[in-house]
Amino acid sequence: MRIGIDLGGTKTEFLAMGPGGADLWRKRVPTARDHDGTVRMIAELVREAETATGAPGSVGLAIPGSETAAGTIKNANSTWLIGKPLRADLRAALGREIRLANDANCFALSEASDGAAAGAGVVFGVITGTGVGGGIVVDGKVLVGAHGIGGEWGHIPLPAMTDAERADSRACYCGKRDCLETWVAGPFVEREFARLTGRALPLADIAASDGMEERATVTRLIDRLARGMATMVNILDPDVIVLGGGVSNIARLYDDLPPLVETYGFTLGGPPKIVKNRHGDSSGVRGAAWLWPA
Ligand SMILES: [Zn+2]
Known part of the structure:
Protein backbone atom coordinates (compact mmCIF):
# COMPACT_ATOMS: atom_id res chain seq x y z
CA MET A 1 0.00 0.00 0.00
CA ARG A 2 1.09 3.57 -0.76
CA ILE A 3 0.10 6.53 1.37
CA GLY A 4 0.02 9.89 -0.40
CA ILE A 5 -0.24 13.22 1.39
CA ASP A 6 -0.97 16.57 -0.23
CA LEU A 7 0.14 19.27 2.17
CA GLY A 8 -1.81 22.39 1.21
CA GLY A 9 -1.80 25.86 2.73
CA THR A 10 -5.17 25.35 4.44
CA LYS A 11 -6.13 21.68 3.95
CA THR A 12 -4.07 18.51 3.95
CA GLU A 13 -5.35 15.47 2.13
CA PHE A 14 -4.42 11.86 2.88
CA LEU A 15 -4.94 8.90 0.56
CA ALA A 16 -4.19 5.22 1.11
CA MET A 17 -3.77 3.79 -2.38
CA GLY A 18 -3.97 0.11 -3.17
CA PRO A 19 -2.12 -1.73 -5.93
CA GLY A 20 -3.13 -0.38 -9.34
CA GLY A 21 -4.13 2.98 -7.89
CA ALA A 22 -7.36 2.08 -6.05
CA ASP A 23 -8.62 4.47 -3.36
CA LEU A 24 -8.66 2.52 -0.07
CA TRP A 25 -9.04 5.35 2.42
CA ARG A 26 -9.16 9.12 2.28
CA LYS A 27 -9.18 11.94 4.77
CA ARG A 28 -8.93 15.72 4.57
CA VAL A 29 -7.95 17.78 7.62
CA PRO A 30 -7.06 21.42 8.30
CA THR A 31 -3.32 22.00 7.91
CA ALA A 32 -1.37 22.67 11.12
CA ARG A 33 0.07 26.18 11.07
CA ASP A 34 3.53 25.36 12.45
CA HIS A 35 6.31 22.93 11.64
CA ASP A 36 6.08 20.69 14.74
CA GLY A 37 2.29 20.55 14.45
CA THR A 38 2.62 19.57 10.78
CA VAL A 39 4.95 16.68 11.66
CA ARG A 40 2.59 15.51 14.43
CA MET A 41 -0.48 15.77 12.19
CA ILE A 42 1.13 13.74 9.42
CA ALA A 43 2.43 11.03 11.78
CA GLU A 44 -1.00 10.70 13.40
CA LEU A 45 -2.91 10.44 10.13
CA VAL A 46 -0.44 7.95 8.64
CA ARG A 47 -1.06 5.69 11.64
CA GLU A 48 -4.79 6.19 11.23
CA ALA A 49 -4.55 5.18 7.55
CA GLU A 50 -2.61 2.06 8.45
CA THR A 51 -5.08 1.12 11.18
CA ALA A 52 -8.04 1.70 8.84
CA THR A 53 -6.57 -0.42 6.04
CA GLY A 54 -4.77 -2.95 8.25
CA ALA A 55 -1.56 -2.64 6.21
CA PRO A 56 1.71 -0.72 6.45
CA GLY A 57 2.34 1.82 3.69
CA SER A 58 5.08 3.77 1.99
CA VAL A 59 4.71 7.50 2.57
CA GLY A 60 5.00 10.19 -0.10
CA LEU A 61 4.34 13.88 0.43
CA ALA A 62 3.43 16.66 -1.99
CA ILE A 63 4.57 20.05 -0.72
CA PRO A 64 4.08 23.58 -2.01
CA GLY A 65 7.82 24.16 -2.31
CA SER A 66 10.99 22.14 -2.71
CA GLU A 67 13.85 20.70 -0.69
CA THR A 68 17.38 22.13 -0.59
CA ALA A 69 20.47 19.92 -0.86
CA ALA A 70 20.75 20.27 2.93
CA GLY A 71 17.28 18.76 3.34
CA THR A 72 15.41 21.89 4.40
CA ILE A 73 12.32 23.31 2.74
CA LYS A 74 12.46 26.36 0.46
CA ASN A 75 10.02 28.34 -1.72
CA ALA A 76 7.00 27.15 0.29
CA ASN A 77 4.01 29.46 0.51
CA SER A 78 3.30 27.67 3.82
CA THR A 79 6.07 29.82 5.23
CA TRP A 80 6.31 28.01 8.59
CA LEU A 81 7.94 25.09 6.75
CA ILE A 82 10.78 27.18 5.28
CA GLY A 83 14.25 26.32 6.58
CA LYS A 84 12.98 23.28 8.51
CA PRO A 85 14.17 19.67 7.93
CA LEU A 86 10.67 18.33 7.26
CA ARG A 87 11.71 15.01 5.73
CA ALA A 88 14.19 14.18 8.49
CA ASP A 89 11.67 15.07 11.21
CA LEU A 90 9.01 12.90 9.55
CA ARG A 91 11.51 10.05 9.22
CA ALA A 92 12.11 10.27 12.98
CA ALA A 93 8.39 10.51 13.80
CA LEU A 94 7.35 7.64 11.52
CA GLY A 95 10.41 5.42 11.82
CA ARG A 96 10.80 5.08 8.06
CA GLU A 97 12.10 6.90 5.01
CA ILE A 98 9.61 9.22 3.32
CA ARG A 99 9.74 10.86 -0.11
CA LEU A 100 8.59 14.33 -0.96
CA ALA A 101 8.20 16.40 -4.10
CA ASN A 102 6.64 19.70 -5.02
CA ASP A 103 2.98 19.66 -5.97
CA ALA A 104 3.53 20.34 -9.69
CA ASN A 105 5.91 17.37 -9.88
CA CYS A 106 3.32 15.23 -8.08
CA PHE A 107 0.69 16.38 -10.57
CA ALA A 108 2.91 15.30 -13.49
CA LEU A 109 3.77 11.99 -11.81
CA SER A 110 0.12 11.23 -11.07
CA GLU A 111 -0.94 11.82 -14.66
CA ALA A 112 2.07 9.90 -16.01
CA SER A 113 1.42 6.94 -13.68
CA ASP A 114 -2.26 6.22 -14.27
CA GLY A 115 -3.75 9.43 -15.61
CA ALA A 116 -4.11 11.20 -18.93
CA ALA A 117 -0.48 10.44 -19.89
CA ALA A 118 -0.30 6.85 -18.59
ZN1 LIG B 1 8.91 35.11 -12.05
Whole structure:
Protein backbone atom coordinates (compact mmCIF):
# COMPACT_ATOMS: atom_id res chain seq x y z
CA MET A 1 0.00 0.00 0.00
CA ARG A 2 1.09 3.57 -0.76
CA ILE A 3 0.10 6.53 1.37
CA GLY A 4 0.02 9.89 -0.40
CA ILE A 5 -0.24 13.22 1.39
CA ASP A 6 -0.97 16.57 -0.23
CA LEU A 7 0.14 19.27 2.17
CA GLY A 8 -1.81 22.39 1.21
CA GLY A 9 -1.80 25.86 2.73
CA THR A 10 -5.17 25.35 4.44
CA LYS A 11 -6.13 21.68 3.95
CA THR A 12 -4.07 18.51 3.95
CA GLU A 13 -5.35 15.47 2.13
CA PHE A 14 -4.42 11.86 2.88
CA LEU A 15 -4.94 8.90 0.56
CA ALA A 16 -4.19 5.22 1.11
CA MET A 17 -3.77 3.79 -2.38
CA GLY A 18 -3.97 0.11 -3.17
CA PRO A 19 -2.12 -1.73 -5.93
CA GLY A 20 -3.13 -0.38 -9.34
CA GLY A 21 -4.13 2.98 -7.89
CA ALA A 22 -7.36 2.08 -6.05
CA ASP A 23 -8.62 4.47 -3.36
CA LEU A 24 -8.66 2.52 -0.07
CA TRP A 25 -9.04 5.35 2.42
CA ARG A 26 -9.16 9.12 2.28
CA LYS A 27 -9.18 11.94 4.77
CA ARG A 28 -8.93 15.72 4.57
CA VAL A 29 -7.95 17.78 7.62
CA PRO A 30 -7.06 21.42 8.30
CA THR A 31 -3.32 22.00 7.91
CA ALA A 32 -1.37 22.67 11.12
CA ARG A 33 0.07 26.18 11.07
CA ASP A 34 3.53 25.36 12.45
CA HIS A 35 6.31 22.93 11.64
CA ASP A 36 6.08 20.69 14.74
CA GLY A 37 2.29 20.55 14.45
CA THR A 38 2.62 19.57 10.78
CA VAL A 39 4.95 16.68 11.66
CA ARG A 40 2.59 15.51 14.43
CA MET A 41 -0.48 15.77 12.19
CA ILE A 42 1.13 13.74 9.42
CA ALA A 43 2.43 11.03 11.78
CA GLU A 44 -1.00 10.70 13.40
CA LEU A 45 -2.91 10.44 10.13
CA VAL A 46 -0.44 7.95 8.64
CA ARG A 47 -1.06 5.69 11.64
CA GLU A 48 -4.79 6.19 11.23
CA ALA A 49 -4.55 5.18 7.55
CA GLU A 50 -2.61 2.06 8.45
CA THR A 51 -5.08 1.12 11.18
CA ALA A 52 -8.04 1.70 8.84
CA THR A 53 -6.57 -0.42 6.04
CA GLY A 54 -4.77 -2.95 8.25
CA ALA A 55 -1.56 -2.64 6.21
CA PRO A 56 1.71 -0.72 6.45
CA GLY A 57 2.34 1.82 3.69
CA SER A 58 5.08 3.77 1.99
CA VAL A 59 4.71 7.50 2.57
CA GLY A 60 5.00 10.19 -0.10
CA LEU A 61 4.34 13.88 0.43
CA ALA A 62 3.43 16.66 -1.99
CA ILE A 63 4.57 20.05 -0.72
CA PRO A 64 4.08 23.58 -2.01
CA GLY A 65 7.82 24.16 -2.31
CA SER A 66 10.99 22.14 -2.71
CA GLU A 67 13.85 20.70 -0.69
CA THR A 68 17.38 22.13 -0.59
CA ALA A 69 20.47 19.92 -0.86
CA ALA A 70 20.75 20.27 2.93
CA GLY A 71 17.28 18.76 3.34
CA THR A 72 15.41 21.89 4.40
CA ILE A 73 12.32 23.31 2.74
CA LYS A 74 12.46 26.36 0.46
CA ASN A 75 10.02 28.34 -1.72
CA ALA A 76 7.00 27.15 0.29
CA ASN A 77 4.01 29.46 0.51
CA SER A 78 3.30 27.67 3.82
CA THR A 79 6.07 29.82 5.23
CA TRP A 80 6.31 28.01 8.59
CA LEU A 81 7.94 25.09 6.75
CA ILE A 82 10.78 27.18 5.28
CA GLY A 83 14.25 26.32 6.58
CA LYS A 84 12.98 23.28 8.51
CA PRO A 85 14.17 19.67 7.93
CA LEU A 86 10.67 18.33 7.26
CA ARG A 87 11.71 15.01 5.73
CA ALA A 88 14.19 14.18 8.49
CA ASP A 89 11.67 15.07 11.21
CA LEU A 90 9.01 12.90 9.55
CA ARG A 91 11.51 10.05 9.22
CA ALA A 92 12.11 10.27 12.98
CA ALA A 93 8.39 10.51 13.80
CA LEU A 94 7.35 7.64 11.52
CA GLY A 95 10.41 5.42 11.82
CA ARG A 96 10.80 5.08 8.06
CA GLU A 97 12.10 6.90 5.01
CA ILE A 98 9.61 9.22 3.32
CA ARG A 99 9.74 10.86 -0.11
CA LEU A 100 8.59 14.33 -0.96
CA ALA A 101 8.20 16.40 -4.10
CA ASN A 102 6.64 19.70 -5.02
CA ASP A 103 2.98 19.66 -5.97
CA ALA A 104 3.53 20.34 -9.69
CA ASN A 105 5.91 17.37 -9.88
CA CYS A 106 3.32 15.23 -8.08
CA PHE A 107 0.69 16.38 -10.57
CA ALA A 108 2.91 15.30 -13.49
CA LEU A 109 3.77 11.99 -11.81
CA SER A 110 0.12 11.23 -11.07
CA GLU A 111 -0.94 11.82 -14.66
CA ALA A 112 2.07 9.90 -16.01
CA SER A 113 1.42 6.94 -13.68
CA ASP A 114 -2.26 6.22 -14.27
CA GLY A 115 -3.75 9.43 -15.61
CA ALA A 116 -4.11 11.20 -18.93
CA ALA A 117 -0.48 10.44 -19.89
CA ALA A 118 -0.30 6.85 -18.59
CA GLY A 119 2.43 4.89 -20.34
CA ALA A 120 4.02 7.91 -22.06
CA GLY A 121 7.83 8.20 -21.91
CA VAL A 122 8.30 11.97 -21.52
CA VAL A 123 5.47 13.85 -19.81
CA PHE A 124 5.31 17.59 -19.22
CA GLY A 125 2.68 18.39 -16.60
CA VAL A 126 1.53 21.98 -16.47
CA ILE A 127 -0.51 23.66 -13.75
CA THR A 128 -1.95 27.01 -14.75
CA GLY A 129 -4.32 28.60 -12.30
CA THR A 130 -3.62 31.40 -9.84
CA GLY A 131 0.06 30.70 -10.58
CA VAL A 132 1.97 28.65 -13.13
CA GLY A 133 3.89 25.50 -12.24
CA GLY A 134 5.19 22.52 -14.11
CA GLY A 135 6.78 19.12 -13.68
CA ILE A 136 8.59 16.70 -15.94
CA VAL A 137 8.39 12.91 -15.69
CA VAL A 138 10.71 10.72 -17.75
CA ASP A 139 10.05 6.97 -17.83
CA GLY A 140 7.98 7.17 -14.66
CA LYS A 141 10.52 9.26 -12.70
CA VAL A 142 10.26 12.91 -11.73
CA LEU A 143 13.05 15.06 -13.16
CA VAL A 144 13.78 17.07 -10.03
CA GLY A 145 16.92 18.82 -11.31
CA ALA A 146 20.04 20.03 -9.54
CA HIS A 147 18.21 22.79 -7.63
CA GLY A 148 14.73 21.32 -7.40
CA ILE A 149 13.25 23.57 -10.07
CA GLY A 150 13.03 21.08 -12.98
CA GLY A 151 9.96 21.87 -15.07
CA GLU A 152 9.25 25.24 -13.43
CA TRP A 153 8.45 26.97 -16.71
CA GLY A 154 6.33 29.68 -15.06
CA HIS A 155 9.39 31.89 -14.73
CA ILE A 156 10.78 31.73 -18.24
CA PRO A 157 10.30 35.12 -19.92
CA LEU A 158 7.35 35.30 -22.32
CA PRO A 159 8.93 34.49 -25.71
CA ALA A 160 8.55 36.69 -28.83
CA MET A 161 6.86 39.59 -27.07
CA THR A 162 4.86 41.92 -29.30
CA ASP A 163 5.22 45.70 -29.14
CA ALA A 164 1.92 45.90 -27.25
CA GLU A 165 3.17 43.34 -24.71
CA ARG A 166 6.48 45.15 -24.29
CA ALA A 167 4.56 48.34 -23.56
CA ASP A 168 2.65 46.41 -20.86
CA SER A 169 5.78 44.91 -19.20
CA ARG A 170 4.96 43.18 -15.91
CA ALA A 171 6.84 42.61 -12.65
CA CYS A 172 6.83 39.09 -11.16
CA TYR A 173 6.98 38.29 -7.44
CA CYS A 174 10.22 36.39 -8.12
CA GLY A 175 11.99 39.68 -8.87
CA LYS A 176 12.18 39.27 -12.65
CA ARG A 177 9.98 40.82 -15.32
CA ASP A 178 7.56 39.33 -17.82
CA CYS A 179 7.73 35.80 -16.48
CA LEU A 180 5.24 33.58 -18.34
CA GLU A 181 3.22 33.45 -15.12
CA THR A 182 2.52 37.19 -15.36
CA TRP A 183 0.92 36.62 -18.79
CA VAL A 184 -1.07 33.40 -18.42
CA ALA A 185 -1.98 32.96 -14.72
CA GLY A 186 -5.68 33.60 -14.02
CA PRO A 187 -5.36 36.81 -11.94
CA PHE A 188 -3.20 38.50 -14.59
CA VAL A 189 -5.60 37.54 -17.38
CA GLU A 190 -8.52 38.91 -15.35
CA ARG A 191 -6.65 42.15 -14.62
CA GLU A 192 -5.83 42.70 -18.27
CA PHE A 193 -9.44 42.03 -19.27
CA ALA A 194 -10.68 44.52 -16.67
CA ARG A 195 -8.22 47.16 -17.84
CA LEU A 196 -9.15 46.76 -21.52
CA THR A 197 -12.92 46.47 -21.08
CA GLY A 198 -13.72 48.18 -17.80
CA ARG A 199 -15.48 45.00 -16.69
CA ALA A 200 -14.35 42.73 -13.84
CA LEU A 201 -15.02 39.05 -14.58
CA PRO A 202 -13.51 35.82 -13.28
CA LEU A 203 -11.56 33.84 -15.89
CA ALA A 204 -14.16 31.04 -15.93
CA ASP A 205 -16.84 33.56 -17.00
CA ILE A 206 -14.56 35.16 -19.58
CA ALA A 207 -13.86 31.72 -21.05
CA ALA A 208 -17.55 30.73 -21.08
CA SER A 209 -18.68 33.89 -22.89
CA ASP A 210 -19.14 34.35 -26.65
CA GLY A 211 -18.55 38.10 -26.39
CA MET A 212 -15.94 39.55 -28.75
CA GLU A 213 -13.75 40.99 -25.99
CA GLU A 214 -13.96 37.76 -24.01
CA ARG A 215 -13.00 35.66 -27.02
CA ALA A 216 -10.10 37.99 -27.83
CA THR A 217 -8.83 37.63 -24.26
CA VAL A 218 -8.86 33.83 -24.48
CA THR A 219 -7.20 34.00 -27.91
CA ARG A 220 -4.37 36.10 -26.43
CA LEU A 221 -4.05 33.73 -23.48
CA ILE A 222 -3.78 30.70 -25.77
CA ASP A 223 -1.22 32.42 -27.98
CA ARG A 224 0.96 33.26 -24.97
CA LEU A 225 0.64 29.74 -23.58
CA ALA A 226 1.64 28.39 -27.00
CA ARG A 227 4.79 30.53 -27.11
CA GLY A 228 5.86 29.33 -23.66
CA MET A 229 5.00 25.75 -24.46
CA ALA A 230 6.90 25.80 -27.76
CA THR A 231 10.04 26.74 -25.83
CA MET A 232 9.56 23.74 -23.54
CA VAL A 233 8.69 21.44 -26.46
CA ASN A 234 11.87 22.46 -28.32
CA ILE A 235 13.94 21.28 -25.36
CA LEU A 236 11.95 18.33 -24.02
CA ASP A 237 9.97 17.07 -27.01
CA PRO A 238 7.41 15.50 -24.65
CA ASP A 239 5.19 12.61 -25.72
CA VAL A 240 2.29 14.19 -23.86
CA ILE A 241 1.62 17.58 -22.27
CA VAL A 242 -1.01 17.37 -19.51
CA LEU A 243 -2.82 20.50 -18.40
CA GLY A 244 -4.11 21.15 -14.89
CA GLY A 245 -5.32 24.11 -12.82
CA GLY A 246 -8.23 26.44 -13.54
CA VAL A 247 -7.02 27.37 -17.04
CA SER A 248 -7.17 23.69 -18.07
CA ASN A 249 -10.99 23.89 -17.91
CA ILE A 250 -11.09 26.14 -21.00
CA ALA A 251 -12.37 23.77 -23.70
CA ARG A 252 -10.94 25.78 -26.62
CA LEU A 253 -7.39 25.10 -25.43
CA TYR A 254 -7.40 21.53 -26.68
CA ASP A 255 -8.31 22.52 -30.26
CA ASP A 256 -6.41 25.79 -30.57
CA LEU A 257 -3.22 25.17 -28.61
CA PRO A 258 -1.60 22.17 -30.41
CA PRO A 259 -1.41 23.72 -33.92
CA LEU A 260 -0.12 27.00 -32.43
CA VAL A 261 2.60 25.21 -30.45
CA GLU A 262 3.56 23.45 -33.67
CA THR A 263 3.74 26.81 -35.47
CA TYR A 264 5.97 28.35 -32.79
CA GLY A 265 8.01 25.18 -32.24
CA PHE A 266 10.98 23.71 -34.09
CA THR A 267 10.04 21.30 -36.94
CA LEU A 268 7.66 19.20 -34.92
CA GLY A 269 6.06 17.75 -38.05
CA GLY A 270 2.69 17.69 -36.35
CA PRO A 271 0.87 19.22 -33.41
CA PRO A 272 2.02 17.96 -29.99
CA LYS A 273 -0.34 15.87 -27.89
CA ILE A 274 -1.93 18.21 -25.33
CA VAL A 275 -4.57 16.73 -23.03
CA LYS A 276 -6.60 17.59 -19.97
CA ASN A 277 -5.70 15.94 -16.66
CA ARG A 278 -7.65 12.91 -15.50
CA HIS A 279 -7.34 13.11 -11.73
CA GLY A 280 -8.09 16.81 -11.20
CA ASP A 281 -7.71 17.93 -7.58
CA SER A 282 -6.58 14.43 -6.57
CA SER A 283 -3.39 14.65 -8.61
CA GLY A 284 -1.31 16.02 -5.74
CA VAL A 285 -2.20 13.28 -3.30
CA ARG A 286 -2.06 10.54 -5.95
CA GLY A 287 1.30 11.71 -7.30
CA ALA A 288 2.67 11.78 -3.75
CA ALA A 289 1.62 8.15 -3.31
CA TRP A 290 3.25 7.24 -6.65
CA LEU A 291 6.62 8.64 -5.42
CA TRP A 292 7.28 5.10 -4.26
CA PRO A 293 7.55 2.21 -6.74
CA ALA A 294 5.29 -0.83 -6.37
ZN1 LIG B 1 8.91 35.11 -12.05
